[in-house]
Amino acid sequence: MSIIEVKDLCFTYGIKTPFEKKAVDSLNLSINEGEIIGLIGHTGSGKSTFVQMLNGLIRPTSGQVFLNGEDIWAKPKEIRKIRFKVGMVFQYPEYQLFDETVYDDIAFGPKNMGLSGEKIDATVKKAAKFSGLSEKLLKKSPFDLSGGEKRRAAIAGVIAMDPDVLVLDEPTAGLDPKGKSLLLSQINSYHRERNNTVIIVSHSMEDIAQIADRVLVMNKGRLEMFDTPKKIFAQAEKLESMGLRVPQITKIMISLKEKGYDVSDGVLTVEQAFCEIVSLLKKEGKI
Amino acid sequence: MIRDVALGQYMPGKGIVHKADPRLKILVLIAFIVLIFCSFNFAALGVVTAAVAVVIALSDIPLKYYFKSLKVIIFIVVITSVINMFYGTGEPIFRFWILKITMSGIYRAIFVTVRIILLILVSSCLTFTTSPTDLTDAIERLMKPLKFFHVKVHEIAMMMTIALRFVPTLLEETDKIMSAQKARGADMESGGLIKKVRALTPILIPLFVSAFRRAYELAMAMECRCYQGGDGRTRMKSLHLQKHDFFCILFTAAILAGVVLCDVFIAAAI
Numbered sequence: 001m002s003i004i005e006v007k008d009l010c011f012t013y014g015i016k017t018p019f020e021k022k023a024v025d026s027l028n029l030s031i032n033e034g035e036i037i038g039l040i041g042h043t044g045s046g047k048s049t050f051v052q053m054l055n056g057l058i059r060p061t062s063g064q065v066f067l068n069g070e071d072i073w074a075k076p077k078e079i080r081k082i083r084f085k086v087g088m089v090f091q092y093p094e095y096q097l098f099d100e101t102v103y104d105d106i107a108f109g110p111k112n113m114g115l116s117g118e119k120i121d122a123t124v125k126k127a128a129k130f131s132g133l134s135e136k137l138l139k140k141s142p143f144d145l146s147g148g149e150k151r152r153a154a155i156a157g158v159i160a161m162d163p164d165v166l167v168l169d170e171p172t173a174g175l176d177p178k179g180k181s182l183l184l185s186q187i188n189s190y191h192r193e194r195n196n197t198v199i200i201v202s203h204s205m206e207d208i209a210q211i212a213d214r215v216l217v218m219n220k221g222r223l224e225m226f227d228t229p230k231k232i233f234a235q236a237e238k239l240e241s242m243g244l245r246v247p248q249i250t251k252i253m254i255s256l257k258e259k260g261y262d263v264s265d266g267v268l269t270v271e272q273a274f275c276e277i278v279s280l281l282k283k284e285g286k287i
Numbered sequence: 288m289i290r291d292v293a294l295g296q297y298m299p300g301k302g303i304v305h306k307a308d309p310r311l312k313i314l315v316l317i318a319f320i321v322l323i324f325c326s327f328n329f330a331a332l333g334v335v336t337a338a339v340a341v342v343i344a345l346s347d348i349p350l351k352y353y354f355k356s357l358k359v360i361i362f363i364v365v366i367t368s369v370i371n372m373f374y375g376t377g378e379p380i381f382r383f384w385i386l387k388i389t390m391s392g393i394y395r396a397i398f399v400t401v402r403i404i405l406l407i408l409v410s411s412c413l414t415f416t417t418s419p420t421d422l423t424d425a426i427e428r429l430m431k432p433l434k435f436f437h438v439k440v441h442e443i444a445m446m447m448t449i450a451l452r453f454v455p456t457l458l459e460e461t462d463k464i465m466s467a468q469k470a471r472g473a474d475m476e477s478g479g480l481i482k483k484v485r486a487l488t489p490i491l492i493p494l495f496v497s498a499f500r501r502a503y504e505l506a507m508a509m510e511c512r513c514y515q516g517g518d519g520r521t522r523m524k525s526l527h528l529q530k531h532d533f534f535c536i537l538f539t540a541a542i543l544a545g546v547v548l549c550d551v552f553i554a555a556a557i
């Protein structure tokens with residue numbers, strides 16, 4: 001069943017000024033419940049603008065967003081309710097931490113939802129665990145954390161609202177490789193436990209290939225492709241024409257194939273590539 | 288959104304007013320302000336108005352931006368001119384209760400209105416055609432004589448430049464933080480005054496933190512490039528008066544002469 005549906009969605013910044021800029025242009029798509037969607041597109045292609053329309057932070061210039069079949073702007077006064085259902089983690093979310101302790105900061109969302117004391121405590125602890133924050137850190141001031149810990153705290157602040165749809169705008173930007181893969185696997189395990197819908201915006205094709213069920217490609221505000229990672233990353237040339245690329249390992253396998261080796265071209269991770277190569281070598285009797 | 292408020296914003300261009308030396312532009316602006324207030328009869332006022340019209344025509348900025356800046360003060364103009372109308376002396380031509388309108392009152396109102404409009408137009412022209420950095424640069428140089436009285440001219444100018452530079456950045460940041468807190472259900476519209484003020488903390492604290500962080504980073508970056516104040520500092524862009532600047536000076540001198548002659552030889556209207 002589709003949880004989010006988008007019809008003819010458009011957004012223009014600075015409308016009726018000399019700086020008018022169409023950021024999102026007639027988008028039509030639907031996202032199923034329980035999917036992990038990867039959203040890619042080069043800088044300025046309208047990804048952030050698009051995801052901010054999903055939870056009603058910005059109102060579409062035209063077109064509609066449906067959540068569970070209902071137009072989210074049907075009752076503009078109750079738009080806050082939508083924001084609890086569609087949780088949004090911004091690009092560089094660590095700069096929005098403000099409370100005295102990490103605990104209080106994570107509790108900000110649940111408090112706004114009107115939860116009672118005990119429930120808040122439970123959700124905060126759970127959210128902290130999901131995003132890999134130790135209990136000890138909860139008592140610290142958010143400004144005393146390291147960059148990566150701040151990022152986790154900020155993500156926990158959104159997870160604490162227990163949203164049906166979790167949107168993450170470049171969650172791994174600026175993290176070290178280990179922190180990156182840890183964060184991704186935590187998002188993945190959170191997704192498996194909660195079985196909710198996740199939308200991840202990323203510039204890292206490797207991350208997307210690893211985690212996404214379906215990939216959404218945006219180019220100049222328009223929807224260019226929307227398919228499984230395997231099918232998307234098999235179209236290396238088309239991606240490159242849009243300023244994107246395929247994961248490194250996919251590229252290697254494609255060039256191996258061009259050289260005449262019998263491997264498939266839809267390989268997305270190093271593990272898959274390893275299996276492919278081993279079976280090829282076995283077939284040729286080299287090992 | 289918040290970003291749309293910038294009035295009198297610099298607009299790049301290639302006209303003669305854009306090219307003129309910013310120091311000269313500031314001095315000419317001061318000259319114009321003095322002239323606007325020293326025009327005591329219609330002939331003098333006419334000369335100044337014509338001069339402002341010429342400057343605007345040369346400025347390479349669409350007229351609608353001038354109208355926009357006038358729109359903001361239209362209220363003040365109406366109020367002051369109406370009040371002035373009742374302040375005249377002499378034979379009343381219209382009487383209502385204790386209020387009386389005289390010919391001199393009407394003259395006064397006309398002068399005040401025209402003066403305010405001209406003031407706004409010339410100063411808008413300066414900010415439209417001069418980038419903030421050029422402007423502070425010019426102010427620094429014009430204030431140089433104050434060094435004699437131990438005024439830290441360079442430091443003041445540097446602070447002005449930095450402050451101007453960070454206005455758009457901080458506005459953008461406020462926008463972002465507001466969105467992020469709204470995404471966590473922050474409610475900024477409903478509730479009484481106290482609730483509204485309290486709702487600002489989640490925005491102000493990150494904003495201050497980031498402003499301080501930026502200040503530290505900027506200070507560090509400046510020190511890494513060996514900045515140590517104004518002493519012995521040379522300039523990348525040194526300003527020299529050019530041919531068109533002399534035309535500016537001539538033009539201003541002509542207007543000055545015109546206004547003085549009008550004032551001297553024609554009787555004052557107010």
Ligand SMILES: Nc1ncnc2c1ncn2[C@@H]1O[C@H](COP(=O)(O)OP(=O)(O)OP(=O)(O)O)[C@@H](O)[C@H]1O
Pocket residue numbers: 013014021022023041042043044045046047048049050091
């Ligand atoms: N607040 C704003 N005001 C005016 N224009 C904006 C604003 N925010 C974004 N834009 C413009 O809209 C377009 C889309 O921006 P958006 O932030 O959605 O891109 P993005 O795909 O998220 O890019 P990135 O990968 O760099 O985050 C860009 O061309 C940008 O210049």
Ligand SMILES: [Mg+2]
Pocket residue numbers: 047048049091169
């Ligand atoms: Mg973005």
